[in-house]
Amino acid sequence: MSPRKLLSRAGSFPDDLRHRMRLAWRAGLAAAAAWYLATLVPGVIGDYPYYAPMGALLVCYPTVLDSLRQSLRALSATAAGVGLGATAVYAAGAEWWGVALAVVVGIGLGAVPYLSPQRDTVPLAALFTILVGAADPTGFVAGYLGQTLLGVAVGIGVNVGLPPPPQNARAARTVARLRAGIAGHLQEMAAVLAEQWPPEREEWIRHRHDFEPMIDATRDAVAAADAGRRANLRARSYRMRGQQLYEAAQTLEQLAVLVRDISTVLAQTAWAERTVLVLDPELRRPVADAMSGLARAIGSADPHDLAGDPDGPADGPHATHLAAAWAALGQVTERLDGQRDAGWEDSLAASGIVLHLRRCLDHVQSGPTVRTPELHPEPA
Structure with missing residues (x-):
């Protein structure tokens, strides 16, 4: 979706x-x-x-x-x-x-x-x-x-x-919507890659611009939850959850930027004129599998997973999907390494996509690398 x-x-x-x-x-x-x-x-x-x-x-x-x-x-x-x-x-x-x-x-x-x-x-x-x-x-x-x-x-x-509880529930819903939107767009691009190339339908490329309102809504909700915690006698028990939501929102924002760049590269390989970006037909299916695996890893991630919680469970659906996504990306990397003797134009687009997918998986596994100080909850 x-x-x-x-x-x-x-x-x-x-x-x-x-x-x-x-x-x-x-x-x-x-x-x-x-x-x-x-x-x-x-x-x-x-x-x-x-x-x-x-x-x-x-x-x-x-x-x-x-x-x-x-x-x-x-x-x-x-x-x-x-x-x-x-x-x-x-x-x-x-x-x-x-x-x-x-x-x-x-x-x-x-x-x-x-x-x-x-x-x-x-x-x-x-x-x-x-x-x-x-x-x-x-x-x-x-x-x-x-x-x-x-x-x-x-x-x-x-x-x-009689203070109101911090708006963590509202922030959690906006984080979940942004997470589902990113995973859905990745699945959509994976399906496009598996179809006839260049793709016949074009509406998927316009969806990369749909992340801005979702990111804005997530920022506002997380900021409101943080503001509701301050000077609030009921907020001490909500602080850890608010911290996780903040970290998860930052991770998803960085993922949205990378996924939008991936869709731009795919659009250029499909329709742009005067471009050297060409996606090798033999790499389309492996790249699609890697995208699909990343989508499942993102879709199964809870806020504590997206926050890079080191104490998170080492097994479970999210860990399984994350390991599968790394394995699928490893297969694409192996194929690229085996095509070093081929023309660089055939592997340039795939190399750029693989780099972005690897950065996405790093974020899903370790959390955000860039933080927005004004949204960071202060110690209680």
Whole structure:
């Protein structure tokens, strides 16, 4: 099956919906708790209880770390907006030009890098201050800021006390889809090599461009799982699994690049004009067997296999497929060595494919050789 079909059939909507519902119930709990506590606050601050649940929503983010980071930004943006609105009220009252000026300046303040994640809060807080608090600016400012602070505290408490689990399951599904896409494309190319040459069908060559969205989705999922682990009280038991998924994702990304290069070489040998790349007919079947063996080795690999876990099992289906893939590649290498006296053009394409297949098997056996530091989970 092509990578595009795998991506379309196993889309991210169920994962996103599940993740959003986890956020929704925590946000609902935080808003309800903030509202209840806000109604108990005495004095002028208690006159504005509806800003407490709004403050709670401002810091309800998918990860604990994001909630902590956004709490100060939310309070700063609210304070900036309230101060801007109060200034407009004292200078012009609730006049149209005061509203316009507050909105213009508030949106401009949203360009400040520190406030940019909460950029919409600044003009909204300014508008609330002008339109609702014009009759009592001092009391309104105290009530707005006090209740917002209460809501933010409640939101942080809910996110820290009831943190969501890291999104390792979602990352595992995206890793599995990318793994299946790579194995499927290798099997497709092996089938093409076994057919009449040059191949009659051409859709397989276009599938090499289908890996980009799958790689992007895998990167995002692994990064989200890593972000969800930080500052999360529930995440310590998930760390080893997250580490394996990160390593597996890096291995698969490197495999995708190599497999895409293999398909490019095959396309050039089949249809490209003015090329010296020629695939010896006697080598097509052995190369196809090596590709098929590599596809089975990749398809049977678990994340700990792709991570190059030295403590992984020495037997089992994956070990069997990996040994068979090495054996099939060894047969191709022997045939190439026996054709050294033939024209170099006949073995050039096969040599390039064999080199890439060997690098693929090295990755499947030992894990990634190049790591992306920003995705690497930090020690707990």
